[in-house]
Amino acid sequence: MNTFECTCERCHLRTLFFNHISKNDIRSICTQKVEHRYEKGDVILCEGDPIKNFLYLKEGLVKLSRTTSDDKEQIISFAKPFDFVSLLSVFSSENYHYTVTAIEDSTTCELDLGQVKEIARENGVFTLDLMTRVSEATDRIILDNLEIKQKHLHGRVAYVLLFFAQNVYGRDDFELPISRKEIAEYIGMTTENVIRTLSEFKKDKIIRIFGKEIDIIDRERLESISLHG
Amino acid sequence: MNTFECTCERCHLRTLFFNHISKNDIRSICTQKVEHRYEKGDVILCEGDPIKNFLYLKEGLVKLSRTTSDDKEQIISFAKPFDFVSLLSVFSSENYHYTVTAIEDSTTCELDLGQVKEIARENGVFTLDLMTRVSEATDRIILDNLEIKQKHLHGRVAYVLLFFAQNVYGRDDFELPISRKEIAEYIGMTTENVIRTLSEFKKDKIIRIFGKEIDIIDRERLESISLHG
DNA sequence: ATTAGCTGATGATAATTGTCACACGACATT
DNA sequence: AATGTCGTGTGACAATTATCATCAGCTAAT
Numbered sequence: 292m293n294t295f296e297c298t299c300e301r302c303h304l305r306t307l308f309f310n311h312i313s314k315n316d317i318r319s320i321c322t323q324k325v326e327h328r329y330e331k332g333d334v335i336l337c338e339g340d341p342i343k344n345f346l347y348l349k350e351g352l353v354k355l356s357r358t359t360s361d362d363k364e365q366i367i368s369f370a371k372p373f374d375f376v377s378l379l380s381v382f383s384s385e386n387y388h389y390t391v392t393a394i395e396d397s398t399t400c401e402l403d404l405g406q407v408k409e410i411a412r413e414n415g416v417f418t419l420d421l422m423t424r425v426s427e428a429t430d431r432i433i434l435d436n437l438e439i440k441q442k443h444l445h446g447r448v449a450y451v452l453l454f455f456a457q458n459v460y461g462r463d464d465f466e467l468p469i470s471r472k473e474i475a476e477y478i479g480m481t482t483e484n485v486i487r488t489l490s491e492f493k494k495d496k497i498i499r500i501f502g503k504e505i506d507i508i509d510r511e512r513l514e515s516i517s518l519h520g
Numbered sequence: 521m522n523t524f525e526c527t528c529e530r531c532h533l534r535t536l537f538f539n540h541i542s543k544n545d546i547r548s549i550c551t552q553k554v555e556h557r558y559e560k561g562d563v564i565l566c567e568g569d570p571i572k573n574f575l576y577l578k579e580g581l582v583k584l585s586r587t588t589s590d591d592k593e594q595i596i597s598f599a600k601p602f603d604f605v606s607l608l609s610v611f612s613s614e615n616y617h618y619t620v621t622a623i624e625d626s627t628t629c630e631l632d633l634g635q636v637k638e639i640a641r642e643n644g645v646f647t648l649d650l651m652t653r654v655s656e657a658t659d660r661i662i663l664d665n666l667e668i669k670q671k672h673l674h675g676r677v678a679y680v681l682l683f684f685a686q687n688v689y690g691r692d693d694f695e696l697p698i699s700r701k702e703i704a705e706y707i708g709m710t711t712e713n714v715i716r717t718l719s720e721f722k723k724d725k726i727i728r729i730f731g732k733e734i735d736i737i738d739r740e741r742l743e744s745i746s747l748h749g
Numbered sequence: 750a751t752t753a754g755c756t757g758a759t760g761a762t763a764a765t766t767g768t769c770a771c772a773c774g775a776c777a778t779t
Numbered sequence: 780a781a782t783g784t785c786g787t788g789t790g791a792c793a794a795t796t797a798t799c800a801t802c803a804g805c806t807a808a809t
Binding site: 470472482483490 | 785786787788789
Binding site: 359367430436 | 586588589590592594596608609610611612613617637640641642643644645646647648650651652654655656658659661662663665666667668669670708747748
C-alpha cells in the first residue's frame with residue numbers, strides 16, 4: 292500500500308459525479324484527498340469498520356464480501372472502476388456491512404466523508420448525481436443476485452465466466468482473478484461442484500482451462516447454458 | 521382503486537424524508553399529490569412502465585417482483601410503509617425494473633417526480649435524507665437475498681415465516697398474505713417443496729396451519745432452523 | 750349444474766447438489 | 780528434507796430438491 296498524487300481536475304472519474312461542483316470545492320477536495328495503491332489480495336475495507344471516508348475505485352478490480360449468519364464467507368459482487376462499491380452503505384450506516392478486497396492490483400481515491408456530505412448539503416444537483424450512481428450500483432447488485440438465484444449450478448458457473456469475459460475483460464480469453472472457492476462463495480454452491488462443472492465444460496469443449504487461464508471457445512453454447520442450463 | 525385527500529403537514533410519513541423542506545415546498549407538493557387506494561391483488565406499478573411519479577406506501581403491504589430471463593415470476597422483496605419500495609430505480613432509470621403488487625389493501629401517495637427532483641436540486645439536505653432512505657431500503661433487499669441464498673429449503677421457509685411474524689405482523693399467529701407459490705417464487709424453490717416443508721413443520725409441531733393462518737408454536741426451533749437448517 | 754382453473758396437498762421417482770475421502774502439486778516454514 | 784497448508788481435481792455416496800402424476804376443494808364462468 293502506497294500513496295501518491297494526482298490532479299482531480301483532470302481525473303477521468305471526475306465526470307461521473309463531480310459534474311456539477313464548483314472549482315472551489317474541487318480544489319478543496321483535491322488538496323485533502325488520498326490515493327492508495329493495493330496489491331491483489333489486500334483488504335481495502337473491513338466489515339464492521341467505521342465509515343470515515345468516501346472512497347472510490349480508480350483502477351483495478353475488487354470483491355465485496357461478508358460473513359453470513361453461520362460464519363461462512365459470501366461474495367456479494369465484483370466491482371471495477373465506475374461501479375462505486377464503497378458508496379453502498381456510506382449514507383445509511385455508521386459501519387461497513389461488507390469487506391472490500393482487491394482481487395487485482397487496485398488504486399482507490401479517498402475523500403473525507405464529512406467534506407463530501409458538506410458539499411452535498413449545499414449542492415442538491417451534486418447529490419442527485421451521486422444518488423443516481425448509488426442507485427445504479429445497487430440495482431446492478433440486486434439484479435445480478437436475482438439472476439443467479441434462479442439458475443442451476445451449470446447456469447451459475449457459465450454466468451460467472453461470461454461476467455468476467457464480457458463485463459470485466461472484454462475478451463473471451465482471460466485469467467480468472469479468483470479461485471474456484473471464491474466462485475463457489477459467489478454463486479452459493481460448493482467448491483467441488485464448481486470445479487466439476489468447469490471440468491465438464493472443458494470436456495464438452497466449451498472452454499479451455501490452464502490453471503487460472505480460461506478460454507471460451509464456444510461462447511454461444513456457454514450463453515445458452517447460462518440462460519437455460 | 522380510489523382517490524381521496526389528506527394533509528401532508530400532518531402526515532406521519534412526512535418525518536421520514538421531508539424533514540428539511542420549506543413550508544412552501546410542502547404546500548406545493550401537498551396540492552398536487554394524489555393518493556390511491558389499492559385492493560389486495562391490484563397491480564400498483566408495472567415492470568417496464570415509465571417512471572413518472574415519486575411514490576411511497578402509506579399503508580398496506582406490497583410485493584416487488586420481476587420476470588426472469590427465462591420468463592418465470594421472481595419475487596424480490598416485500599415492503600411495508602417506511603420501506604420505500606418505489607424509490608428503488610427512481611433515480612437511476614427511465615422505466616421500472618420491477619412490478620409492485622398489493623398483497624394487502626394498500627394506500628399510496630404519489631408525487632410528481634419532476635417536482636421532487638426540482639426540490640432535490642435546490643435542497644441538498646433533503647436529497648441527503650432521501651439518499652439515506654434509498655440506501656437503507658436497497659441494503660435491506662441485498663442483505664435479505666444474501667441470507668436466503670445461503671440457506672437450504674427448510675431454512676428458507678423458516679426465514680420467510682419469521683419475516684412475516686417479526687417484521688410485518690409483530691406476532692406469532694398471523695394470516696399469510698401470500699400463496700405457497702409466492703413463497704416459492706421468493707425463496708427460489710418449487711411450490712411443492714414449500715408445501716411439503718410447511719407440512720413437516722406442522723407434523724413436527726413447530727407451527728399450526730389452517731389454510732393461510734399460521735401459528736408459530738415453537739419459535740425457538742423455527743429460529744434455529746432458519747439459522748442452521 | 751357443469752366445466753375449467755387455481756391452490757393446496759401427497760407420493761414416487763429422477764435430477765441435482767452436498768459431503769466425505771483421497772490424491773497431487775505448489776509453496777512456505779522449520 | 781520433512782512438514783503443513785492450500786488450491787485443484789476426482790470418485791463414491793448421501794442428502795436435497797425438482798419433476799411428474801394425481802387428487803381434493805374452492806371459485807369463477809357459462
